[in-house]
Amino acid sequence: MKGTIHIAGERCKGCALCIESCPRDCLSLSEELNLKGYFVAAFDESKGCNACRNCALMCPDACIEVSKG
Ligand code: SF4
Ligand code: SF4
Numbered sequence: 864m865k866g867t868i869h870i871a872g873e874r875c876k877g878c879a880l881c882i883e884s885c886p887r888d889c890l891s892l893s894e895e896l897n898l899k900g901y902f903v904a905a906f907d908e909s910k911g912c913n914a915c916r917n918c919a920l921m922c923p924d925a926c927i928e929v930s931k932g
Contacts, residue, residue: 864931866914868906871926877901881918881927887911890918 893905919927
């Protein structure tokens with residue numbers, strides 16, 4: 864199964880829990896700061912997201928939405 868995600872960057876706290884939870888290494892911390900002053904998580908679609916939803920379940924601030932396909 865293939866997937867993609869959307870990250871609500873303005874709510875992200877840069878805690879990296881989503882990064883550690885991804886089995887495909889799709890996530891990393893970017894160099895982009897949000898308005899709160901946190902480096903936000905970024906998604907790399909080339910890594911082959913499988914829509915497992917680990918990242919969305921781990922995020923304490925519900926920043927991540929996962930879509931299939
Ligand atoms: S849905 Fe799964 S594979 Fe896709 S980015 Fe999130 S943790 Fe990684
Ligand atoms: S788990 Fe949520 S708050 Fe933490 S870095 Fe990932 S998207 Fe941001």
